[in-house]
Amino acid sequence: MPGTVGRVPTPSAPAPGAPADPVVHGPSAQTGHPWAGTALGAPQSWDPAVRAVMDVVLASPVPMALLLGDDLVVFYNDGYAELIGDRHPDALGRPAVEAFAEVWRDPGAGEALERVYRHGEPFLQREAVLPADRQGPAEPAVFTRGHCAVRDSAGRIVGVLTVSAQTTQLTQQLQSLSDFAAALSGTLTLDDVARVTLRYCLHSFDADRVSFAVDEGSAWRLVRRIRGELLDEADERLPPLWRRMSAESALPAVVSARSGVASFIADGQPLRGVAADRHDEKIRALAALPLRTTVVRGSLTIGYREPRPWSPAERALLAASAELVGQAAERARRFETQHGTAQMLQRSMLPERLPDLPRLRIAARYDPGVDGNAAGGDFYDAFLLPTGALGVVLGDVAGHDVQAAARMGQVRAALRALALVDPRPDAVLDGLDRLVASLGVEGGTQELFVTVVFGVVEADRERVTLASAGHPAPLIRRAGPGAPAVAEFVQVPPAPPLGLGGRARTASVAFHPGDTLLLYSDGVVERRWQDLAAGLAGLGAAVTGATSGDPRALCAVATAAVPGATEDDVAVLAVEYAVRPSRSASMEVPAEPTAPSRVRHWMTAQLTEWQVPEAVIGAAVLCTSELTTNALLHAGTAARVEVDLSAERLLVSVADSGTRGQVTRAQTDTLSSRGRGLGLIEELSDAWGTDPTVRGSTVWFEILIPSDGSRVGDAPAR
Template sequence: MPGTVGRVPTPSAPLSGSPVRADAAAAVLAYDWAGTALGPRHCWDPAVRAVVDLVLASPVPMALAYGDDLLLIYNDGYAELIGEHHPAAVGRPAAEVFHELWRLPGVGNVIERVYRDGGTFLEKESTLQLVRDRSGVVEQAVFTCGYSPVCDGGGRVVAVLAVAAETTHVTQQLQSLSEVAAALAGTLTLDDVARVALRYAITTFDADRVAFGVDEGGGGWRMVRRIRGELIDEADERLPPLWRRTPADWPDPLVQAARTGNPLITSAGQPLRETAVDRHDQKIVSLAAAPLHASVVRGGLSVGHQAARTWSAAERALLAASAELIGQAAERARRFETQHGTAQLLQRSMLPEHLPDLPRLRIAARYDPGVDGNAAGGDFYDAFLLPTGELGVVLGDVAGHDVRAAARMGQVRAALRALALTDPRPDAVLAGLDRLVASLGTEAGTPELFVTVIFGVIDAERQELTLASAGHPAPLIRRCAPDQRPYAEYVDLPTGAPLGLGARPAVTTVRFAPGDTLLLFSDGVIERRRQSLSVGLATLADAVGAAGSGDPRALCAVASAAVPEATEDDVAVLAVEHALVPSRSAAMEVPAEPTAPSRVRRWLTAQLGEWRVPESLISAAVLCTSELTTNALLHAGTAARVEIDLSAERLLVSVADSGTRGAVTRAQTDTLSSRGRGLGLIEELSDAWGTDPTVRGSTVWFELLLPAD
């Protein structure tokens, strides 16, 4: 009777001291009612008998509380709710059966009031703790309970009828709809939207297969699905979904719903017969597909089950509401990706696509946009050979996060290289740039152009590094002599004034011996809100000094992540290592074919064996490279390039693809784009790994340190 009860054990499981539950109707009919207010069954009032017959025949949980003592008569559905109280509750006063709850507000007083006054009462939501199975797992169930007076043939109220309808499923679905709206609010890309949509749909609709798709803008479609039981771990949830491209006339119900704007429901049949890609699709018997109903993006969401299923009006409405929320998020994501892709293409097109490949000077760079990655910035780097055979390196920052800042950055970078090729002295180059920036400011009517630059010349033969700075942070050098423990120190370099203010930069020359690595960085690496600059500088130096090797690519990754918390500024890093001995390198172009990973494994095994790399490292390198190659082919769908570089202290392997998964261009790729198993392998087997976004596609790399001997 009460709307809220405590933990109720399963009625189908035997309880200590209790018999196995009998059928509720049989228990009511077998009860000796002669000694109660009801009297013998053959003497019952016809109106009361009719209500009792209704209760016992109903599949809905119902109970009748008769007379002043409110004696209980109930059906099987209600017996399941009261669990261990059945069958002893039959014919007993409700106040005794539920004595622990009867005096709580909204329980006994409500039933007594209905019996006394003859009114009705609806308890819109009651929560029951139910044990659903023999395993003892406790679940919360939500019910709507109604109480009505029952009159005898003379019109006198003689009982209270209680009807309980379980609304757990509907309540959970509405809660899920609220949760998915909150989750979609934080999505930026279509990858993000797809992850949220698939996770939500397969849980809310208890589905065996769910799919999400959008138009490609050129007539085709891009679709992704999830299967019940698919192993999706925490790492997988952060990774790019496995999109599949289909032609414009693809007969999948999702595409048809998206194209027509009308939902498609198949209660029983083979809805994916013409488009099934594997046995998971072939097993789907019932499927509902709803269009996104977005103004710009066409797409749909489909939910499939392996058994015949009738979709209620409430479930159809929930699916339509879900698809509408997902459509709005997809539209926002498409706009973001368009703006973001344009900004990043502009940004990266002004940076060097290839850095010099030298035997004794190994070079790497990394650029990560700040803010939300949706605007072009002014950070830049460059490295180029000078006519003297020396290496020129530069890193600068033009204030701003817009197209104008990126354009000025391009002008400054081009002018610097031209000046350096004429006269490579760092002070002369920066003096010429100072005049250029002043001229640009006057031309634009903005004399306050804020541009900082550091320029250096590396002479590998003389083991010297000559630097000059115009308002830029001093660089860091990781020292690693053969007989010393590595450490990092900042170059004692006068900062000077930013360009455009009549800069007269001072020049500093320091030792740059084999084993050392130079690190140039922008202020986005070390500056954080509510933290002093000195803390950021010290944290960066500690991280670089503790790095496992002086490999420039690894140090770029270390520097980018050295200072905790996110930055709103761009991050640019350039590293140059003076190698102890020349490294050996090789590369292989990998076609987008199923046999490509096996070809890479054979090639890599042979190449590393020829270089006499230890067998244990060969096994780890081959396994990791195979995973990365498979990942590149799956996610990018294009050919890839595998590069290996062997130095005296480490083996570096990188896999680069040239795809962006459709229109998606990610600002940062902080996680390996492999399925969960691949990510775990790389983290477990390598000494360092990372990802580098490039002008086209992305590069994933890992490093294995060689034994000391």
């Protein structure tokens, strides 16, 4: 039975050898507190057994509280004072129902304490939020609390002892594990998996070093993050910098991945002998967990600079994390294989190089739709005709599968063959119409839907002749000397898509020096949520506002002209009639550390010889060095630098032959590992972009030439 109402029962005198007053420690038992005015009475009257419990509470670093007497008067130690925050010291010496009035009736609160006091039954509350946290942060601290009865010297229940153990970190880690799984579900490539994994593990496990390793057949590649790395949002989107490891490496990450066995080192020098730098040398505790998948062999390692016991709960959490990483890595490897095959098929059917002409500059861009695993039917081509004119074509075969890509290849090849015999655009499209109808009959399908626009550019006659079969109207950007640029759509006589028996008709329009012709697929302008006219208007406005008529820059402008994602493929082909011939040069860059320095020297010498203004040279050399460094680091292959100089602008491109997938703006917002990247490119150039190629990708930038430097483009053509 509980003790006397309102007061803890005590003997008339202190026990022999016991001090007259209890030993007081910390804020919860200050001698100045008016205990005599509480239900507990003066300290001299407290029962020796209760005083002993109080001394234990005060001396403990674990948060503890005593609730004494029928009123459950509150008494606690320093640790508990920290937990209840602003409620200290007002809660001291007050009945619990008053000190924690707003939560007293919550489940597991007042009722549980009163039950322990009345019946002496211990109670364990596995997840509790302390009352003080109701006014605290948005993410309250979570605790496991245990309550047990406190008895006096006569064995009577006189109060309740509460011990609180904070479990916030474990709760947060479990929540973080859920967030981690959600983040991994959105990854497509191993680069994505590595980036998400390193960020999560470094933060959630408060680690000093994290690494992620995967197999590459005969070798391994590993990426690492360490505590304190200065990474901004752009760096987080940067393709990780992988390090190649031999198949027999003794690195714990490789050993675990190779053996499929996890290892936990609590204290030692686990990376001694294989350390890449001083950061590895400082690691004393290391966990290495294999990725258990059927497709990918790999591992996840977590390291600390201080000894770590690796508790069972932490090992289980690490194992769960490694399981999630393994599943994501397996999906990514399958995606990369399918994506690479589809895109290689797609791009192998497109021209690897476009004609290189003195006065006609040509560029094209192809971006796959949302599903990167599918091969699409968009295509483009540009080729010289027997008459000396330039034939240009852009078409769209409906579908996003291998069959669509194969039909695209047939249509493209047939169009070139027809044009070489009779280059008249209407004649070419009429011949294609018969071919597509024949393919439909042979395939037993009426769903073969092909649109195409074909044009003949005659520079000597300053004219372009176009014919269209169900395709969006071509656009011409006109920018005569001294006149503002304006974009106009060419009104080509309409005709149905190929295979329906339509008759194509032609339209001829002027094409003067300074003009740029733009052909594009419907993926450029069509969006589900808006009218086609709005997309066309957006494209026209973007092309009009472009800084120059350079075809590569206009391709980038066109693909970004209409906001929002499209599920269709996007293809653009641009031809500029240059005011003057341009100069060009190129350099093959080997995959070796001295390459960026060699590129800088070559660029400086070449642009100086061409009398490019010094300010342009400095900016161009710096940007080219950044792009070259990125190509060597992240593609891991040799690169090719191309420079094209006209009277209006300097265009520089750096192409690699890597096979890790398409380079996108999101992936290249920072290019080099030195933290400057595209922030620098965007600052120093007037336009930039990335273009996927048949093998690898190309990153380019354009710098406009100041008007007082117009003489630099007057040099004769190559």
